[in-house]
Each structure stands twice: as structure tokens, then as C-alpha cells.
Amino acid sequence: MVMAAESQFHVLAVDDSLIDRKLIEKLLKTSSYQVTAVDSGSKALEFLRLNANDQSDPKTPVSPNNNQEVEVNLIITDYCMPGMTGYDLLKKIKESSSLRNIPVVIMSSENVPSRISRCLEEGAEEFFLKPVSLSDLSRIKPHMMKTKLKDQKQEIKEELEKQEELKNPEFQLQHQQLQQHHQQLLLPQEKLQEQQSLPQSNNNKRKAMEETLSPDRTRPRYSSIATFV
């Protein structure tokens, strides 16, 4: 998990104009992102599918990102391109089960409100007017963070489920032991509340019990994983 937090974000830039490609590449590098720049929607899809396939290989539980493959964290594409437009590319990405979670940003030199709303409705996160500035790019990080966070949560969930399946009897026992331990810690507090006032004590007890139940559902699991690791 430390590795994921420190690893760089990788942006795929798509633009048929050489000058704009040079510009967006420089802007992204200046913002400390890794960049791959391609000149068409079809090349973008080629690049994405190549890397998505690598990621669908069975991962080891210890290091989810071996960093041999490239994980694209965001796609930034020009709208007006010959052949496949940025909008076409956006649609294809959203239709793909493996690619739809990658955030997409559209750039255009023309301020056409209907174009902007069409792209946003199709699922684009942002729409930048060209020429794109560094301050525009400061808006992409939250989108990349959100997806990374969602991925991390998913990985943790899968990890937990796997651990539970493998170590079921032992896990159950440890879980019970930890719950008992927590309840024992709470007992002196409950006694205190009963002494203070009778009508409120029931609520406090329930609240205390609720507090033990919900967060403790997750806490014992983390500590049990720590012991196994």
C-alpha cells in the first residue's frame, strides 16, 4: 500500500496535432506525471488494451503493481480528431468493462456548450478549453486519486475475503477471542454509567454496544491479518 501511495500517476494523452501533443506532454511532466502521448483514438485504444490485458493476469497478493506494466490513471484527449473523435473514444472507453473506470478528460479549442454537455453526459470528468494551462491540469489529480482509492479498497476487500476463506476455523476463533476481549474492556465503563443515571444508562449501553459492533467488525480483521503476515 505504501508503494501505491508513492507511485506516479500515468496519463495517456491523445491529440492529432504535434504541437498540442508536445505542449500537453510538457504540461503533464511539469505537473510530475508520467506521460504517454499518441496521435489518434485507435492508437490510444491499442495502448490501453495492451496494458489492460497485462493487468488481468493473476496478481500476487503481496505486490499488486509490479510496475512492469503501465497502469493508465487518466486519459486526456482532444475532441476534434480525424477518424475517431475524442467523443467517439470516450464512448468506446465507457462501453468497455475493463476501461470504463479510467477517468477521461476532453480538450477542445472551441467553446461549444452542446459539445461540452454531450461529453460530460457521456462520462467525461472535465472539459478543458485549449490552450490548456497548468491550472487546468491541477484539476485532474482528484479524479486519479478517486479511482486509485476505489481500486485500493477493492483490493483490500478481496484480500480480506481470501484470508477468511483460507483460515476460516482459526479466524473465527481469533475473532471471538478479540470480541470477548473488547467486551471485557467495556465492562467497567458500563458499570460507571449505571451508577450515574438509570434512564440514560440503557441508551449509553446500547450506544456502547453499537460502537463495539460496527468498528470492531473491521478492527479485529486487520489485526488478525497482521498476525498472519
Place this chain on the structure above:
Amino acid sequence: MLGLGMDQLRSDMNRLLALLFHQGVLDEQFLQLQQLQDETSPNFVSEVVNIYFHESEKLLRNIRGLLMDKEFSDYKKIGIHLNQFMGSSSSIGAKRVTNVCVAFRAASEQNNHPGCLRALELLEHEYCYLKNKLHEFFQIEQQRALAAGVRYPIQN
């Protein structure tokens, strides 16, 4: 003596830029390009501008070729070239060239052949002026780089 030369060059450069801004030839996007230039890409601006010159001249030749053709009717193609020219001009901050492209595009959308020819002449004129001024700018930059390359033990 070189110290004074450096100041002179710097003020020459600023004066040129101020003039070009005032005339509307360049806009803030050009400054953005300069800001992107750093140690990892010390020639970024001239690289991008040279690509621009190369592409623009090709586009202008294509547009002229199309319009000069006696049987010309493909206004759509002119439009495509213009969009490209407009995009790259705006990306480097060439404001006046961009504006002429907009007017040119309007004429082509109206299938206005004489209007297109006039617009093309104006576009070529603006482009020439821009190119000359940018050459001047890069010459000053080069001189500054040379002057900065000479080191003196005592500095002000």
C-alpha cells in the same frame, strides 16, 4: 562590460515582447510556453515554434494550392486546414494569426471565393510578420545564452 550587455539584451527582449503584446500579435499563451521551458527542456519554446513554422507553411501552401485551382470547390477541405492552423496558432499564442483564421473560416463557410482569397493574403502577411518577429526574439535569446555562458569571477 558584458554585464551591461546582458541588461541591454534583456531590455531588448522585453521591449520586443511588449510591442508584440501591444500589437496583439502574441498573447499570454506565449508566456506560458516560456514558463514551461526549464533545465530539462532548455529549448522548448524554439522547438515548438519551429514545428509551428514548418506546419504552418505546409498548411498555407495547401490552402493556396486549393484556392488557386480553377475548378476549386472544396471549401470543406479549406475549413479542415484552417482548423488545424487555428489550433496550432492559438497553442503558441499567435493571436492575430488565429483571428485571421477565424475570419477566413467564416468566408469559406459562405463559399465566398474572393473573400477567401483576400483572407489568405492577409493570413500570409500576418504569418510573415509573426515569423520575422519571432526570429528576432530567438536571436536575442541566443545572444543572451552566449553572454550567460561567459563567466566572470566578479559579479555585481
